[in-house]
Amino acid sequence: MADPGDGPPGAGLAGLGVSQGRAAGPVIRMAPPPVLPSPRQVADPAAEAAAVVKALESVTADLRQRVVLAGGGDAAEILDALAMIADDPMLREDAEAAVRDGLDAPHALDAAFTHHRETLAALGGYLAERAADLDDLKHRAIAACLGLPMPGIPAPGHPYILVAEDLSPADTAGLGADVVALVTEKGGPTSHTAILARGRGLPAVVACMGITDLADGTVISVDGKTGQVGVGLTDDAVAQVRRSDREERERLANSSGPGRTADGHPVKLLLNIGSADDLRPGAEGVGLFRTEFLFLDRKQEPSFEEQVAAYTEVFARAGTVVVRTLDAGTDKPLPFLGLPPEPNPALGIRGLRVDRVLPAVLDTQLDAIAEAARSTGADAWVMAPMVTTPAEAAGFARRARARGLTRVGAMVEVPAAALLADRLLAEVDFLSIGTNDLSQYTFAADRQHPGLADLLDPWQPALLKLIAACADAGRAAGKPVGVCGEAAGDPRLAPVLVGLGVTSLSMAAVCVPSVREELSQHTLEECRELAALAR
Known part of the structure; x- marks a missing residue:
């Protein structure tokens, strides 16, 4: 049951609480992935193949730098595994083959990642969940190929609750101190998001249908124990949630x-x-x-x-x-x-x-x-x-x-x-x-x-x-x-x-x-x- 401080009766959403604690603040949704431009005629296949290799190397290097910054633990291990995927010779060869078939570099990367994703998704279970990791890597590679910033976590300069359809391990491992809670529409209790949120002590709720429909700036509360998400909180309610969480953390610290x-x-x-x-x-x-x-x-x-x-x-x-x-x-x-x-x-x-x-x-x-x-x-x-x-x-x-x-x-x-x-x-x-x-x-x-x-x-x-x-x-x-x-x-x-x-x-x-x-x-x-x- 939601706490009375979470907002008016009936005003809320519910998901699966996967990392205990409570938080309140404005919603900021993850930015959408890069949009593929229209396909273009390939005049120089060698140049397109080189662009494919450069993009994958850029993603690999970025992830390995994140490994160093993570400083060990689950986050570093997961990021290292992702870097290995981005550096997979079979993935590179598939993208280069797509270039030889007439695709430009961004569409060749899209085709290669999509093929690998479909293969994993068809296997079901744990492998199907790893297919979502390939989506994140694909978006990063395409952004690098197009000269766009790597997709990542917003940095508004103030505390906020991060909302997304799902979060990749690279995203979750790179969260800044201004993220006070996580809520995703997908995911499960054993997903990377859940594991890393628990490791950082961040309140988190997954499998929360409708959360991505909220507009940026909507003030919500998150209860990572019950899975309750209160919507449309007053300033007093926000203060109450934060005070309650602070007192609970101080009590447990002793x-x-x-x-x-x-x-x-x-x-x-x-x-x-x-x-x-x-x-x-x-x-x-x-x-x-x-x-x-x-x-x-x-x-x-x-x-x-x-x-x-x-x-x-x-x-x-x-x-x-x-x-x-x-x-x-x-x-x-x-x-x-x-x-x-x-x-x-x-x-x-x-x-x-x-x-x-x-x-x-x-x-x-x-x-x-x-x-x-x-x-x-x-x-x-x-x-x-x-x-x-x-x-x-x-x-x-x-x-x-x-x-x-x-x-x-x-x-x-x-x-x-x-x-x-x-x-x-x-x-x-x-x-x-x-x-x-x-x-x-x-x-x-x-x-x-x-x-x-x-x-x-x-x-x-x-x-x-x-x-x-x-x-x-x-x-x-x-x-x-x-x-x-x-x-x-x-x-x-x-x-x-x-x-x-x-x-x-x-x-x-x-x-x-x-x-x-x-x-x-x-x-x-x-x-x-x-x-x-x-x-």
């Missing part, structure tokens, strides 16, 4: 200590990270170390030594770390894997299933994790993504334990794993529930589809029943069961998850204080009562 319910029941509050740059004080360890960020921009597999160095940097600073082995495949393509396209990649070779075709990749990674753990003395736990059967869990556990890794787990991301959680726990030491994928597979709803946000809502009773089944199995086995999906960072849902029996919650660093404070307001019995109501 939050510290381990996770506890009001009666002292412990709940570990952990971090989701992609590298050592994402580590922040205030949590009790790392509950999800996404190691695929080390592999993202690589045309060759990172060496054993490189992996040891990356894992050592995290282990030396974080104490307890739960490492997820490579979560990639045809749904998250990594060039060095060389996996062929699939008609339905979300249901194909991904996560632990990559081991079926490339077992050496997992062997090297487990060796590197074990070496980093030995050299630092860290409490390193390791878990496999996309485990589906007890046999897969047993096979992974054998290989990890053979290397001296003593705390071995499995992620629960498909209903089959949740339904057999007791049998998985007979093979491994802990479970970690990835609610993003578990929602997707439970409801047969693409996790990136903005029109299916209601099905992907972590409050769905069917999802909560699967989480409860895992927690019950963990309690019976005396083994921990955590949640590391986006649901873990929702302070409203945290007491429900604890009431279901979850023993740890792993989330973005910005979410930890609010989850800690919310849990401290409820006894364990109250959490159980809330869980019973939610189910």
